[in-house]
Amino acid sequence: MSAYKLIYFESRGVAELARLVFKQAGQKFEDVRVPQDQWPNVKEEQPMKSLPVLEIDGRKYCQSAAIVRYLGRKFGLMGSDEEEGLVIDELLEMFSEMMNKHIVKIYMDQDDTKKMELLKAFKEDSLPVYMNLIEKRLEENRKKNGEDGFYVGSSVTLGDLTIYNYMFAICTFMGNFGLDPLEGRVAISGLVTKVEQPPNIAKWIKERPVTDH
Ligand SMILES: N[C@@H](CCC(=O)N[C@@H](CS)C(=O)NCC(=O)O)C(=O)O
Structure with a gap:
């Protein structure tokens, strides 16, 4: 049995999806959270001088997208x-596109009035394109698998965990500005609630450290 160590900062960030996969799989892993003041030392030991890093039996692997796909x-x-x-x-x-092209840019903007304008524009113009396709996929799978369906098939996959993880992050961020990205999105809201139910995930959501992002 392999020994897994996931090294990241004291946040959900780009490592939380991997943590959710470990939890859903019921796989033990060491959840290492590096405090900012220790980062300069830890950085030197990392292959790309950045985090997350997944260690499997002592060998280090980088890039969050590669890590979640592998898991x-x-x-x-x-x-x-x-x-x-x-x-x-x-x-x-x-x-990934939604975060990099929109959310991260808006998050980095220092001007709160500008942030609000950008968020409203994102909600009206860009967000529906993504949400419409997610709803289309959910409907396709509902036709195939009935009400027991998830994003694909009839059990939890990385797809469901991905929707839960990013919608949680986007709802938290936009909620600070009084905006709800799930407004009118009954199917996606239903899926988010469904993903929170399995015991391993429910336990993790309850016990995980509360962080801003
Ligand atoms: N494409 C990489 C990005 C890695 C990355 O930029 N990580 C940031 C945290 S999200 C980091 O380590 N920042 C600290 C630094 O660069 O000193 C991934 O997704 O894993």
């Missing part, structure tokens, strides 16, 4: 065929 495959959470895997990959890229 998804390892623990059987990438769907039951190549097409389900493609739909999950499509979703991961959508959220």
